[in-house]
Amino acid sequence: MAQLALDKDFLLEFPSLEKQVRERVSEVFAKFEHATHAGLHLEKITGARDDRMRTIRIDQFWRGVLLAPPNGDTYTLLKVLPHDAAYDWAKRRKASVNAVTGAIEIRDIAALDASIPHMKRMAESVPERLFEHVKDADLRRLGIDEHTLPLVRVLTASFQLEAARGLLPPVQWDVLYGLAAGLSPEEVWDELGASIVGDVDPEDLDAAVRRSSDRVLLVEGPDELMAALAHPFDLWRIYLHPVQRAVVDASYKGSARISGGPGTGKTVVALHRAHRLARAGGRVLLTTFTSTLAESLQASLTLLAETTGAGEAPDVLSRVRVEHVDRLAHRVFREAHGLPELVTAQRERRLWEEVTDQLGLDLSATFLAEEWRQVVLARGARTAAEYLSAKRTGRGRGLGASAKAQVWQAVTAFQELLAERGLWTYETVVEEGARLLSERDDKPFDHVVVDEAQDLYPGQWRLLRAAAAEGPDDMFVAGDTHQRIYGPQVSFSEVGINVRGRSSKLRINYRTTAQILRWSLGLMRGQAVDDMDGGLDSVAGCRSEMRGAEPVLKGFTSWDTELRHLTETVRSWTDAEVLPEEIGVAARSNKTVEQVVAALEAAGLPARALAKGAHEGKGVAVGTMHRMKGLEFRCLAVVGTSGEQLPAPRSVTPEDEDPGAHARDLLRERSLLFVACTRAREQLTVSWHHSPSPFIDAVLSD
């Protein structure tokens, strides 16, 4: 039976076809599987560079171009074009199988061949060639084939390589890009590693198509076809990069983690992995830090389940529980004890004061509360001895043994007060949840998948660790420590999670243009950022293949003029037919957010303030930098990035009080700006009044 496969380029262009054509495409291909070869009416193309190209009638004017296997049954739909354009496109193309990855490659061979003589002439007057230092054998070993090699040998500058991008299959171009950037063949080989296969048969197109899940979707039936065509923009559901795919499909002996810069698809990988583990019959917890992010994970997971293995979707979805980590804690708590009576911050403060009065201690309520959270709870200290030996990293002044004894006395009294009065804090609910789960032999989950891992607290990690038994694929953790904006620094080992030897990194950014990414990465340059595993993390090598405008950076003399400029910028975007919903404005404080909404509305531009759990809505989305997490916008303005507002003075511990906490607070403020800027897909403006934030000043003077 003929099987249909959809090439990524076809799906990318599908939404821009007229509605009637889209409907006809769906009709024609919904019946494809059941059509016999004779009934398919695939037309051969005279004068084609590749005699396996065929066209199929969509309607009177439109034709689809398919790659037909000479001796297999998988037909790949490459393009839908008006009649003449379809024939012309198909004539010029050649399909081949990459000798290293074994994947299918389609290229405009006519354009490639035509460009070589011209490039050759240009190269004659230049003494050095771009790839002079790389031997043919190394190039072949990396999958550069005989069609590409003549071009490679006449390239003299990297801008020519950039210009040749459209002429080459993406993997071959990536290899050359890596070599031109100074990577050794071995390093390039490593980057390709995920997709290397041996014994490739260049004639076996069916096998090649099956290996090409990063660019070809093998359609399992009409439901899957309809689901793919219904959401053609969400390519992440279908085509994973080989490195992403390898992590999704891997079987790990224990816990594993994925890291990578912003927009590299960590959430996408976490979603696919949760989905795959559930399809294999596991009970999965998919979790993250906030309720809003959990809601967005649920929506994406549903979409994914309805696309892949659509028939099993309800079953698969019933095996994945998506909830943010505090909600899990409260649920486990409620099941055992009913609703907790939570203390407010004020009541907690009074309790600490009661304790210090009772014991006649000279320690402030604020100090004790912080010591309890950041040392006792964070380190999981249950006894005086554990507290005495606990690390107090970041806790400003050192404490002598007698002061520590006093703290422990106060902590014990405070915890007794909570217990006597049946009171709980958010942290003790999480702790109790972890205790309840750790005592259960029948764990509620087989697998725990965590997104935005950098923001979780130690107590939350202990809860998650206790939610699944230790074993193969027990925990999968996705995060980027450069984007830590809530949680403290945690190391996996102190919360009982071992990911050593099971860490992977994603490097290709799918969200942002290279220009925006480069500028945003500059904000983090030189910062020592931990990797949650005893070392330092780096976003070096994170790159984007999309090109666009440079970010616009602008200072103003007053907030009023900055606001006026913002409304003009937003208007210029809407005039250029960007929908208001595709525009975001980020600011450091709620007050600034309110002022921006008012200014946009006064200028007749629809706007809304982002609120908890309300990401969807009409109008320009205006939110604090914290609220920007998990979102992305075609156009984004980051406003009020002035020296007085960023870092926000109230969020930074004074240096003389605690130099460690001061440095960490500053890094968190810097990360906030980094998170905000990396939400932009196509255009970014960053503005301030008076003087720029020191984070920006440093990049401006680079």
Ligand SMILES: Nc1ncnc2c1ncn2[C@@H]1O[C@H](COP(=O)(O)OP(=O)(O)OP(=O)(O)O)[C@@H](O)[C@H]1O
């Ligand atoms: N294989 C893919 N194909 C197409 N689009 C992809 C792919 N992987 C990721 N994307 C897209 O890239 C964008 C960023 O992906 P995602 O949110 O998973 O990245 P992230 O690493 O979690 O980002 P961040 O850390 O900045 O929150 C999304 O729009 C996503 O749909």
